[in-house]
Amino acid sequence: NPYAGLVQHLRTSWLSRKTWPMQYRVAQLEALGRFLEEEEEEILEATTLDMGKPHFETQLSEIFVCRSELNHTLNNLSTWMKDKHVEKNWAMQLDSAFIRKDPYGVVLIIGPWNYPINLILVPLIGAIAAGNCVVVKPSEVSKNVERLMAEALPKYLDKDCFAVVTAGVEGTTRLLENKFDYIFYTGSPSVGRVVMRAAAEHLTPVTLELGGKNPCYVSDTCDVQNVARRLAWGRFFNAGQTCLAPDYVLCSLEVREQLLPALREAIHEFYGPEPRESSSFARIIGDRHFQRVRALLSSGRLALGGQTEAGTRYIAPTVLVDVQEDDPVMKEEIFGPILPILTVKSVEEAIAFINARERPLAIYVFSSHKQVVNQVLERTSSGGFCANDTLMHFTLTSLPFGGIGQSGLGRYHGRFTFDTFSHPRATLLR
Amino acid sequence: MERMQQVVGRARAAFNSGRCRSLEFRIQQLKALERMVKEREKEILAAIQADLHKCGRKTITFEFLSVLEELALATGRLPAWAAPQPVEKNLLTIRDETYTCFEPLGVVLITTTWNYPFLTIMQPLVGAIAAGNAVVTKPSEISENTAQLMAQLLPQYIDQELYPVVTGGVPETTELLKQRFDHIFCITNTTVGKIVMAAAAKHLTPVTLELGGKSPCYIDKDCDLAVACRRITWGKYMNCGQTCIAPDYILCEPSIQSQVVENIKATLQEFYGADVKSSPDYERIINKRHFQRILSLLEGQKIAHGGETDEASCFIAPTILTDVSPESKVMEEEIFGPVLPIVTVRGVDEAIEFINRREKPLALYVFSNNKQLIKKLTSETSSGGVTVNDVLIQYGVLSLPFGGVGNSGMGTYHGKHSFETFSHRRSYLVKDLKMEILNMWRYPPSSQRKVDL
Numbered sequence: 001n002p003y004a005g006l007v008q009h010l011r012t013s014w015l016s017r018k019t020w021p022m023q024y025r026v027a028q029l030e031a032l033g034r035f036l037e038e039e040e041e042e043i044l045e046a047t048t049l050d051m052g053k054p055h056f057e058t059q060l061s062e063i064f065v066c067r068s069e070l071n072h073t074l075n076n077l078s079t080w081m082k083d084k085h086v087e088k089n090w091a092m093q094l095d096s097a098f099i100r101k102d103p104y105g106v107v108l109i110i111g112p113w114n115y116p117i118n119l120i121l122v123p124l125i126g127a128i129a130a131g132n133c134v135v136v137k138p139s140e141v142s143k144n145v146e147r148l149m150a151e152a153l154p155k156y157l158d159k160d161c162f163a164v165v166t167a168g169v170e171g172t173t174r175l176l177e178n179k180f181d182y183i184f185y186t187g188s189p190s191v192g193r194v195v196m197r198a199a200a201e202h203l204t205p206v207t208l209e210l211g212g213k214n215p216c217y218v219s220d221t222c223d224v225q226n227v228a229r230r231l232a233w234g235r236f237f238n239a240g241q242t243c244l245a246p247d248y249v250l251c252s253l254e255v256r257e258q259l260l261p262a263l264r265e266a267i268h269e270f271y272g273p274e275p276r277e278s279s280s281f282a283r284i285i286g287d288r289h290f291q292r293v294r295a296l297l298s299s300g301r302l303a304l305g306g307q308t309e310a311g312t313r314y315i316a317p318t319v320l321v322d323v324q325e326d327d328p329v330m331k332e333e334i335f336g337p338i339l340p341i342l343t344v345k346s347v348e349e350a351i352a353f354i355n356a357r358e359r360p361l362a363i364y365v366f367s368s369h370k371q372v373v374n375q376v377l378e379r380t381s382s383g384g385f386c387a388n389d390t391l392m393h394f395t396l397t398s399l400p401f402g403g404i405g406q407s408g409l410g411r412y413h414g415r416f417t418f419d420t421f422s423h424p425r426a427t428l429l430r
Numbered sequence: 431m432e433r434m435q436q437v438v439g440r441a442r443a444a445f446n447s448g449r450c451r452s453l454e455f456r457i458q459q460l461k462a463l464e465r466m467v468k469e470r471e472k473e474i475l476a477a478i479q480a481d482l483h484k485c486g487r488k489t490i491t492f493e494f495l496s497v498l499e500e501l502a503l504a505t506g507r508l509p510a511w512a513a514p515q516p517v518e519k520n521l522l523t524i525r526d527e528t529y530t531c532f533e534p535l536g537v538v539l540i541t542t543t544w545n546y547p548f549l550t551i552m553q554p555l556v557g558a559i560a561a562g563n564a565v566v567t568k569p570s571e572i573s574e575n576t577a578q579l580m581a582q583l584l585p586q587y588i589d590q591e592l593y594p595v596v597t598g599g600v601p602e603t604t605e606l607l608k609q610r611f612d613h614i615f616c617i618t619n620t621t622v623g624k625i626v627m628a629a630a631a632k633h634l635t636p637v638t639l640e641l642g643g644k645s646p647c648y649i650d651k652d653c654d655l656a657v658a659c660r661r662i663t664w665g666k667y668m669n670c671g672q673t674c675i676a677p678d679y680i681l682c683e684p685s686i687q688s689q690v691v692e693n694i695k696a697t698l699q700e701f702y703g704a705d706v707k708s709s710p711d712y713e714r715i716i717n718k719r720h721f722q723r724i725l726s727l728l729e730g731q732k733i734a735h736g737g738e739t740d741e742a743s744c745f746i747a748p749t750i751l752t753d754v755s756p757e758s759k760v761m762e763e764e765i766f767g768p769v770l771p772i773v774t775v776r777g778v779d780e781a782i783e784f785i786n787r788r789e790k791p792l793a794l795y796v797f798s799n800n801k802q803l804i805k806k807l808t809s810e811t812s813s814g815g816v817t818v819n820d821v822l823i824q825y826g827v828l829s830l831p832f833g834g835v836g837n838s839g840m841g842t843y844h845g846k847h848s849f850e851t852f853s854h855r856r857s858y859l860v861k862d863l864k865m866e867i868l869n870m871w872r873y874p875p876s877s878q879r880k881v882d883l
Contacts, residue, residue, distance in 0.1 A: 015786065017810065020809075054874070054876055055876065056874065056876025057876075060872065086827070086829035086830055087829040088827065088829070089826075089827065092823075092827065097824075097827055097829070097830055099830065099831060100816075102812055102835075104835070105812070181836065189634060192634055193631050193632060193634060196627070196630070196631035196634065197628055197631040197632075199627070199631075200624050200627035200628040200630075200631055201624060201628075203620065203623055203624060203627065203639070203641070203836065203837055203839075203840065205840040205841075208634065210634070222863055223863045223864070223866075225866075226863050226864075226866045227863065229866065229869070229873065230869065233869075233872065233873055269873070270873055270874040270875065271874060271875070272875070278874070278875065279875070279876070280874030280875045280876050281874070355446075366863070368862070368863050373860060377858070379448075381533060381534075381536075381854070381856070382856065383856070383857075384856060384857040384858070384859075385856060385857065385858045385859070386858075386859045386860075386861075387858075387859070387860040387861060388860070388861040388862055388863050389859070389861045389869075392522065392523070392859055392861070393528075393857055393858075393859035395520075395522060396517070396519065396520055396522075396523050396528060396859065397520070398517035398518040398519070398520075398528070399517055399528060399530065399857040399858075399859065400530060400855055400857055401857065404535070404612075404854045404856075405536075405612065405634065406634055408634075409634065409635075409636040410636075411855060423812070423835045424831050424833075424842060425812075425813065425814070425815060425816060425835070426814070426815035426816070426824055426827075426830035426831050426832065426842075427808070427815065427816045427817075427818075427830075428815075428816070428817045428818065428820070428823065428824045428827060428830065429804070429817075429818040429819070430817075430818060430819040430820045
């Protein structure tokens with residue numbers, strides 16, 4: 001077991017209770033803050049090298065989000081760490097009954113490649129805040145960020161309590177043979193199953209942030225240009241490689257006819273006449289994914305975009321129409337800059353379509369009518385729900401972020417990350 | 431077995447019909463359960479007695495009272511629990527509606543255990559129904575009278591399709607675990623817990639596992655020993671030791687070991703009289719298999735009190751073992767019987783080290799008047815829960831989350847915690863389509879001005 005020594009080392013540190021005092025946790029969190037500040041250029045460079053991420057996108061979705069979570073955590077940590085007193089029955093009025101938030105111990109965070117900084121650091125912030133020792137396993141697919149984390153993080157964080165492991169599939173499988181006290185995984189449902197199966201061996205609780213196809217219903221009555229802008233932004237950000245992106249659109253034929261020119265307009269506004277030349281549009285992470293996404297272009301009929309260039313792994317912002325349920329583009333999470341539009345006759349049909357499929361990470365609705373929003377909201381189930389915009393519920397730290405069913409289990413962000421990595425220990429003192 | 435597939439399929443269709451979404455429906459079902467508990471008390475009592483040879487009214491009253499309290503809490507508070515909860519907004523969302531809402535998960539599986547066969551079915555069931563789910567209940571086949579009775583009674587009071595009861599043993603449970611559920615709640619032991627979680631992993635089903643372990647009980651020199659021992663005796667020998675949060679073993683300094691024994695002996699006399707076997711308040715071991723298992727734990731041990739057994743009636747007398755070696759068999763597995771080992775330690779530091787070398791227990795008990803010692807022991811160890819200067823009663827405080835950590839389990843329930851366990855906390859952000867100008871900063875093409883913003 002190649003990682004047994006490392007895990008043992010962290011466990012020894014854990015038993016020494018080094019990570020328990022608040023001052024220690026604050027010091028480590030502040031060090032993470034310095035990492036974000038001092039390594040900003042390196043982060044921008046690494047994410048550009050990995051997937052052509054425009055600097056602005058990295059600033060927003062990686063650095064800003066992490067700083068926001070860090071500040072929120074530092075400002076609230078002392079409150080979160082306090083014992084929470086609970087309601088007592090009459091027989092216990094003289095006693096003390098409360099919930100204490102205990103750290104779990106040695107926890108493992110496995111990150112994905114699409115937002116490789118954010119999706120490691122935000123859980124890491126919560127894990128540290130909750131007083132745990134942490135093993136971080138960044139994705140080997142975003143290899144420049146992986147290298148950056150492996151080299152730089154140990155310079156900022158206490159090496160006795162925090163470690164970065166670089167490993168591929170084989171190595172990660174070996175890593176999962178060790179006993180951890182919590183495992184936090186972000187990635188695909190199929191690997192999620194493998195992680196949970198491995199966790200079951202040690203009865204390790206898990207949080208799995210997975211994915212799926214996030215539907216977006218656009219109703220008959222709304223300000224189409226604003227819809228198109230918000231929709232295009234959510235879909236084409238990071239060249240579509242966002243677990244939360246609107247994966248496909250459901251709308252009537254009439255709405256589609258209005259939406260298409262509006263989308264063309266929005267894409268033009270964002271990326272200019274030739275998105276390939278825009279510095280604001282990312283690329284696909286690697287050749288395998290490029291080929292996978294490119295193959296989806298043959299579904300339905302091309303309405304906008306469709307150009308590709310293998311050398312730079314460029315796929316243009318694309319809209320497909322006349323897509324059928326059993327087309328390849330509707331069989332898997334797209335995770336690329338393709339937006340299929342399927343036509344439905346009514347909101348009821350849209351709801352039925354959504355409910356016939358696996359529950360997604362997010363459901364989006366665009367409508368200027370509250371009743372339409374409420375109808376979809378009340379009759380569907382999803383990790384989260386956002387009306388009249390895309391992605392934005394991710395940025396509010398007070399909203400728990402997580403999936404349901406195949407899109408995941410558990411939730412985090414803000415206080416919820418702290419709670420995820422804490423064991424709520426019921427305490428009764430007589 | 432197609433039967434399992436059909437049962438679960440029907441429950442899912444019933445859930446998808448949407449009828450258990452409304453709070454009125456759920457409250458109506460919970461009130462029906464309340465009627466069931468009150469109207470059929472005698473039959474339920476008889477079933478539990480038959481399963482566990484329980485004659486003591488006290489124990490059963492506690493089960494009934496807990497269930498009624500859960501039902502009252504759920505029916506009374508459900509509207510508040512299920513109401514949307516607004517969350518704090520940031521500058522970007524200041525004009526929007528931002529809230530979370532607890533929503534049903536779908537079809538939930540509850541598999542329970544035999545030691546408190548009625549309570550352990552009803553408590554999670556109340557939470558799962560309150561949360562708006564369809565629920566498949568699989569009572570333990572070992573407490574078969576209660577299992578059969580529940581299979582008869584529940585359909586008479588609550589929706590048969592939404593809340594089916596499945597009876598059977600290992601083959602039925604195995605088949606059930608192949609089906610897809612939206613949450614699995616299981617009260618069992620560590621070994622089976624791993625199997626359940628592995629099965630759940632295939633469908634990415636979240637689990638709550640209420641397992642067990644050896645709950646240590648540290649008795650400090652500085653405490654009212656008579657009171658401590660009375661409480662420990664009550665908690666240890668209730669239900670013949672077959673309680674997941676019973677104090678499993680005692681840790682104390684050698685100097686007080688014999689006093690502890692004397693105090694417990696005196697309390698046993700008080701509770702059960704000179705002839706325990708004929709006391710109507712003393713139960714029996716559930717079956718021969720467990721009887722044999724517990725008997726084997728006594729081998730080679732120094733029996734300070736008790737030790738009498740009678741296989742025919744699965745009787746094991748309240749037993750105390752002294753100077754127990756940490757490596758002995760009785761210290762390896764959860765005892766789940768009326769055998770109380772005392773392991774001597776030199777002080778609280780050694781006790782902490784002892785506890786931390788072993789798997790994390792479901793409960794940790796400390797008896798002491800010394801606040802520093804209590805603080806040290808509780809903060810330097812980990813356990814599902816902690817109770818100081820008493821045992822078991824944490825179970826009855828429904829506002830406290832009940833659950834284990836590490837090998838003793840994952841997830842919590844009781845009261846509102848059950849409701850939350852069986853719910854999905856969905857996040858909502860509702861914006862309007864106007865004021866697009868407020869979004870312009872985030873759209874490409876990027877510029878330094880936007881970055882600085």
